[in-house]
Amino acid sequence: EGIKHVFIASGVRYDLAERSPKYIEALAEHHVGGHLSVAPEHVSPRVLQKMKKPGIESYERFQTMFACASKDAGKEQYDIPYFISGHPGSTLEDMVELALWLKKNGRRPRQVQDFIPTPMSVAACMYYTGIDPLKMEPVAVAKGLKEKRLQKALILYWNPEHWADVREALLLAGRGELIGR
Numbered sequence: 001e002g003i004k005h006v007f008i009a010s011g012v013r014y015d016l017a018e019r020s021p022k023y024i025e026a027l028a029e030h031h032v033g034g035h036l037s038v039a040p041e042h043v044s045p046r047v048l049q050k051m052k053k054p055g056i057e058s059y060e061r062f063q064t065m066f067a068c069a070s071k072d073a074g075k076e077q078y079d080i081p082y083f084i085s086g087h088p089g090s091t092l093e094d095m096v097e098l099a100l101w102l103k104k105n106g107r108r109p110r111q112v113q114d115f116i117p118t119p120m121s122v123a124a125c126m127y128y129t130g131i132d133p134l135k136m137e138p139v140a141v142a143k144g145l146k147e148k149r150l151q152k153a154l155i156l157y158w159n160p161e162h163w164a165d166v167r168e169a170l171l172l173a174g175r176g177e178l179i180g181r
Helices: 021-031 045-051 056-072 092-104 122-129 145-155 160-172
Strands: 035-041 078-085
Touching: 021 056, 035 056, 045 122, 056 078, 078 092, 078 145, 092 145, 092 160, 145 160
Parallel strands: 035 078
Antiparallel strands: none
């Protein structure tokens, strides 16, 4: 009683939402106020596996469905993808893969979350031990400020403020051929 609208700005599980076109239609028509933040977080299958997340294809399908549903509803709405740097399992090579995906898809994130270990999570365990506790195998961990800064810079590849770090990251990743003028 007294509630006219319920708007959702973030927190949608796109991998589950894509299973119900009717849900996406209702979401686009009635519950999004222009921008919807969703969290694919990465594109590398190896990193996404460590995150226990579906492949980037799931996000891409959701993105298409949401855009079509918004158009059908007569609304100009956008999904805003959320990406993370420095997650256990993520290397500079993985971040280059993410930067290439962002560029190919015309995405220029304005904000990037650097991984922060949360107590009692598998990711925190990987961060502190360098071991995936579910597979008992070593996992890459970006702990130093420099490596974390370089990973983050790759997501912000388009911003001139980060170009020196992007250049350094590309050279360290063995991808110097990607350096422009």
